Amino acid sequence: MTERAQIESEGPEPGASVGPAPAGTAIDAGAELDPVHPVRPPAPRFKPAGLTTAEVAERVARGAVNDVPVRSSRSTADIVRANVFTRFNAIIGVLWVVMFFVAPIQDSLFGFVIIANTGIGIIQEMRAKKTLDSLAVIGEAKPSVRRDGRTAEISTSEIVLDDVIELGPGDKVVVDGLVGEADGLEIDESLLTGEADPVLKKPGDPVMSGSFVVAGGGAFTATKVGREAYAAQLAEEASRFTLVHSELRSGISTILKYVTWMMIPTSIGLIISQLIVKDNNLKDAIARTVGGIVPMIPEGLVLLTSVAFAIGVIRLGRKQCLVQELPAIEGLARVDVVCLDKTGTLTEGGMDVTECRPLGGADAAYVKKVLGALGESDPRPNASLQAIIDAYPDSAEWRCTESLPFSSARKYSGASFSEGDGENNTWLLGAPDVLLPAGDPALEEINELNEQGLRVLLLGRAARELDDPAVATGVKPTALIVLEQRLRPDAADTLRYFEDQDVKAKVISGDNAVSVGAVAGKLGLPGAENTVDARKLPTDQGAMAEALDRNAVFGRVTPQQKRDMVAALQSRGHTVAMTGDGVNDVLALKDADIGVSMGSGSEATRAVAQIVLLNNSFSTLPSVVAEGRRVIGNITRVATLFLTKTVYSVLLAVLVVCSQVEYPFLPRHLTLLSTLTIGIPAFFLALAPNKERAKPHFVKRVMRYAIPGGVIAAVACFVTYVIARHHYTGPDALKAETSAATLALFLTSMWVLAIIARPYTWWRVGLVGAMGGAFLIVLVVPWLQDFFQLKLEGAAMPWTAVGIAAVAAVLIEFTFRWVNRKFPA
Secondary structure (H helix, E strand, O other): OOOOOOOOOOOOOOOOEOOOOOOOOEOOOOOOOOOOOOOOOOOOEOOOOOEOHHHHHHHHHOOOEOOOOOOOOOOHHHHHHHHHOOHHHHHHHHHHHHHHHHOOHHHHHHHHHHHHHHHHHHHHHHHHHHHHHHHHHHOOOOOEEEEOOEEEEOOHHHOEOOOEEEEOOOOEOOOEEEEEEEEEEEEEOHHHHOOOOOEEOOOOOEEOEOEEEEEEEEEEEEEEOHHHOOOHHHHHHHOOOOOOOOHHHHHHHHHHHHHHHHHHHHHHHHHHHHHHHOOOOHHHHHHHHHHHHHHHOOHHHHHHHHHHHHHHHHHHHOOOEEEOOOHHHHHHHOOOEEEEOOEOOOEEEEEEEEEEEEOOOOOHHHHHHHHHHHHHHOOOOOHHHHHHHHHOOOOOOOEEEEEEEEEOOOOEEEEEEEOOOOOEEEEEEEOHHHHOOOOOHHHHHHHHHHHOOOEEEEEEEOOOOOOOOOOOOOOEEEEEEEEEEEEOOOHHHHHHHHHHOOOEEEEEOOOOHHHHHHHHHHOOOOOOOOEEEHHHOOOOHHHHHHHHHHOOEEEOOOHHHHHHHHHHHHHOOOOEEEEEOOHHHHHHHHHOOEEEEEOOOOHHHHHHOOEEEOOOOHHHHHHHHHHHHHHHHHHHHHHHHHHHHHHHHHHHHHHHHHHOOOOOOOHHHHHHHHHHHHHHHHHHHHOOOOOOOOOOOHHHHHHHHHHHHHHHHHHHHHHHHHHHHHHOOOOOHHHHHHHHHHHHHHHHHHHHHHHHOOOOOHHHHHHHHHHHHHHHHHHHOHHHHHHHOOOOOOOHHHHHHHHHHHHHHHHHHHHHHHHHHHOOO
16 A cells, blocks of 8 residues: 555644654644643654654753653552551550560560561561562553654653654553644543543644543654653552552541540559559559550551551462552452453454455455455554454555544544545445444344354445544445454353352443343353343433343443443442453543453553453452452451450450559560460461452441450459459469459450351361460460469369350350341441
């Protein structure tokens, strides 16, 4: 095919293609900018060949480089700071220093535990950072830049001022610039302006970083790079690994806020009680006061949440899944509706032409020439056109005078040709039900093919000029091109997984509804036989939501409709995940609770998605769902353990203050109890498999168990302590009283652990048994008795403590069951 005709000097007609501007021609900069665009700088001369190596080196030397640091994760300093400098670490650190001066090393063990836990948190997040950073390099955008007359893909950080950057469908504009070449170039600026309609760009028009190409192609000159670019800060912020904005973490923060307020008056009362009311040894009084304050702090809960999330990132990273925002793991665990784009998700990207059917007596050889010419006219073909190019290579020496790239909004592409024999024809290639009027005889034949799951395109001769807005009116059908889509081998199993997990799958596609339904039916999707043409859907949000709840397969969905469908589902209280790989999915991905993009998808979809499947495998999605459910379900479980300890610690301190007695425990006792009934078990339980769908109201679900459990444990412990005070006499009475109270509190806490560990498996039973065995060893080994100052005296009081703990365990069991019935969450 000969080169395309150059644009006339007076400028392009609306909708027409635009060839390269002649070398050395200055781009007109006089056009007025819209409100989002700043004042345009003097326009640079567009150089079609791009910069030379020397010019690039000169710009690098003076710092005119796109050096915005796009980070996929927090820096090492941020990770260390976040894990070390916490409110509770500060409180514990002060108490730890105090204990060094007033008590033996045994009473400072809680400080060493915090150091170990913080170290684990830092190490795990560093591992997660390493995983994310390596994956981010794989998924990084690689714009095509012209230098020395050649085009090469480079990293966005290597772009320099005045570089010539090529654009095609799905490409994201990575720096600000001015258009130098445009071939039906349509750019979506919705991420910047909120305006969903694409903007047709011509030479001299500005392009802004953060926008993306929806149709056509072209090239632009970079006028602003680095932090000067309009969306540079937004891009940096959006791609940063974050631990905030999740219900789980905000719920924990709420709990910790109230815990802090409870701690302040309780701690003051405990200090007064131990230092003034009781005439004790000063050092012993301080030690017992610290022993009462330390267990009120659920410091391990925040740490364990970070560790669980970090390990989740590492596990998913091994499966080539890039989590761009950490709460996405949590969000996908809460999803109850997943919207799937057929092309690229249920089917593989490639297609094969199975048949070409001429219509109306058209010559088959001529039709193939037209198809070859259409393929050659588009420098960036989509999957359908690529299959046609592969099947019918260009063999005609025709001149393309005008072209119209494919747009998901139009559902067709086109081109005008001078065919060399004096004939000038305009051809359209696209969706038959868009190009043909209702009732056309050819549609019956097309429906039969669609019902077999085949994709059909219509080739038609246009009766109007290509730049006519009504060019699709009056098209003469010339041929049907039948394409077969390649189903993903893992798609059926993935859909079955969602069905088993009570997650509703909705197939939403721009393709013909019957064809989409046939593909979904082959994959075994429930409700695939009832397909809906989205053009007949109501525009009212409530009515649309009702239609979406009733049906599972939708065809001929426009990009704006996809966005409306997501909003309609959300209006019904659904948590919606949206998958996609094309630019037509961007708006819906952006609005969905969780956006999932394929790694081979367009830059625009990868930029707005929270999760990117770098291996393009739809079968990875169940792993992400399962990982989210594991994290959320397990953190909810172990949070009950931590907060039960906080509740019984606060209440025990209040009871001690009100009854004016010595606090029964030293820090060493509660360190032992916390380690065996919470710390070690929580770590294993937080990493266990858990397939239960995450439920909302985290704070309510945790506190409805933690409050009654903590109250019963505190009362059981205090009753045992009071009885022991009347039972034992003599100089070592306090040690014996503490031992009895410790036994009662341990056994009661162990029952809470036993409930949380359900349903039982061999390792869960072993975990609970091992913790009980470890405590028994402390009670019987002489040097451990001395180390922890625990020794059970006589038989009556220890068995009394066991009896009280047994009653408390029964109360906890019945209370938890009653709460579960009375206050379901």
